[in-house]
Amino acid sequence: MSRYELDARRLLCPMPVIRTQDRVKQLQIGDVLSVTCTDPGVMQDIPAWCRINGHKVLETQADDYQYIIMLEVGE
Amino acid sequence: MKQIKAVSLISGGLDSMLATKAIMEQGIHVEGINFFTGFCVEGHTHAIRQKDKDKPKRNNSLWVAETLGIKLHIIDIIEEYKDVLINPKHGYGANMNPCLDCKVFMVKKAKQWMEENDFDFIITGEVMGQRPMSQRRETMPIISAESGADDRLVRPLCGQNLPATLPEREGWIQREQLFGFSGRGRKPQMALAEQYGLSDYSQPAGGCCFLTDESYSAKLVDLWKARGTKDYELDDVMLLKVGRHIRPNQNFKVIVAREDGEGRFLQGYKNNYINMNCASHRGPLALIDGDPSAEDLYLAAQIVARYGQGRDAEQVDVLVRDLAGNESTLEVKPLAKDKLPKEWFV
Ligand code: SF4
Numbered sequence: 001m002s003r004y005e006l007d008a009r010r011l012l013c014p015m016p017v018i019r020t021q022d023r024v025k026q027l028q029i030g031d032v033l034s035v036t037c038t039d040p041g042v043m044q045d046i047p048a049w050c051r052i053n054g055h056k057v058l059e060t061q062a063d064d065y066q067y068i069i070m071l072e073v074g075e
Numbered sequence: 076m077k078q079i080k081a082v083s084l085i086s087g088g089l090d091s092m093l094a095t096k097a098i099m100e101q102g103i104h105v106e107g108i109n110f111f112t113g114f115c116v117e118g119h120t121h122a123i124r125q126k127d128k129d130k131p132k133r134n135n136s137l138w139v140a141e142t143l144g145i146k147l148h149i150i151d152i153i154e155e156y157k158d159v160l161i162n163p164k165h166g167y168g169a170n171m172n173p174c175l176d177c178k179v180f181m182v183k184k185a186k187q188w189m190e191e192n193d194f195d196f197i198i199t200g201e202v203m204g205q206r207p208m209s210q211r212r213e214t215m216p217i218i219s220a221e222s223g224a225d226d227r228l229v230r231p232l233c234g235q236n237l238p239a240t241l242p243e244r245e246g247w248i249q250r251e252q253l254f255g256f257s258g259r260g261r262k263p264q265m266a267l268a269e270q271y272g273l274s275d276y277s278q279p280a281g282g283c284c285f286l287t288d289e290s291y292s293a294k295l296v297d298l299w300k301a302r303g304t305k306d307y308e309l310d311d312v313m314l315l316k317v318g319r320h321i322r323p324n325q326n327f328k329v330i331v332a333r334e335d336g337e338g339r340f341l342q343g344y345k346n347n348y349i350n351m352n353c354a355s356h357r358g359p360l361a362l363i364d365g366d367p368s369a370e371d372l373y374l375a376a377q378i379v380a381r382y383g384q385g386r387d388a389e390q391v392d393v394l395v396r397d398l399a400g401n402e403s404t405l406e407v408k409p410l411a412k413d414k415l416p417k418e419w420f421v
Contacts, residue, residue: 045134049147
């Protein structure tokens with residue numbers, strides 16, 4: 001298992017989802033990706049995208065200016 | 076027997092959802108594809124604007140895919156779409172929406188995806204006579220032919236009114252289980268949704284994108300006119316969705332945040348645009364697009380001051396940051412309401 005980071009700040013949905021999707025395609029099952037965003041919409045969209053495609057959201061963090069979603073790549 | 080697979084164009088609206096479900100009901104494996112042109116009506120405008128904070132911020136195409144239990148592939152076509160919007164062979168609709176060219180392009184991309192992923196046919200939620208007006212009897216064969224999808228393009232909601240497609244002839248799907256919807260009414264779709272047990276779906280009034288919106292289209296045309304060329308970047312397209320756009324002159328415009336959510340969003344563009352805000356009073360952040368002179372910046376500062384709490388003050392300090400990040404302060408008198416002509420509002 002490896003850890004990766006993705007900077008999706010300043011992008012509006014669905015761009016952070018698209019970037020996450022394209023990055024996950026290059027990763028292995030069990031890898032962990034942490035995505036940092038500024039569009040609050042990601043708190044809904046990335047978990048939805050994960051549920052649809054069989055990935056697991058491990059943790060989400062939010063403060064006033066940014067949102068971090070940590071996910072584990074599924075099958 | 077080989078599992079037949081179809082790729083469905085998912086817009087996030089009801090029609091493509093029903094069309095997808097209708098084919099899934101026939102035992103076909105369906106996956107969704109959604110194209111992001113930059114102009115799509117998505118949850119993010121709600122996300123930006125503070126006043127809409129309580130509204131759900133869901134992305135409708137993801138919601139549709141999750142509700143139907145299918146995979147969804149979201150594809151960024153921002154760059155390629157420029158040519159569709161700038162030079163539409165079939166022209167524009169009521170506003171800047173190049174719907175027919177757009178459909179042809181999307182079906183063509185879906186066909187490419189179908190071939191790369193070894194799928195068998197394509198589904199769209201088109202219904203003859205529905206808005207946008209690209210959905211007419213004459214346009215259906217144009218979309219099939221110009222996209223190259225030909226008879227591998229199935230429109231389950233109006234398929235019974237159209238010639239049989241390859242999947243029907245091959246017996247992959249049954250024509251009798253397709254529908255014969257036509258016209259602008261929404262009742263058949265709503266009845267079918269109920270039959271499928273679907274609720275809480277989205278029914279955008281204008282269409283699937285901002286290009287059908289009159290005021291958005293006006294801002295886009297203004298941008299092209301001011302620049303003297305029909306070109307744009309994603310940042311332009313995004314900024315047209317946010318704030319008040321005030322153009323006192325062809326060489327510059329002022330984008331003023333209307334509330335805190337928009338202000339926060341504009342903050343993200345501070346490094347790419349000259350920007351200003353009131354320093355002596357509470358007031359919004361504004362970006363200046365174009366190539367303003369010192370005089371123009373003074374006028375811009377007066378405009379920005381008008382939207383802050385110092386609007387009635389004799390003098391307001393406005394902090395200006397240039398593209399290199401250097402800060403300076405302009406002391407201005409806020410522009411009176413009657414000095415701000417209606418024509419400046421794009
Ligand atoms: S409304 Fe927009 S996305 Fe939909 S077909 Fe027309 S141009 Fe394309």
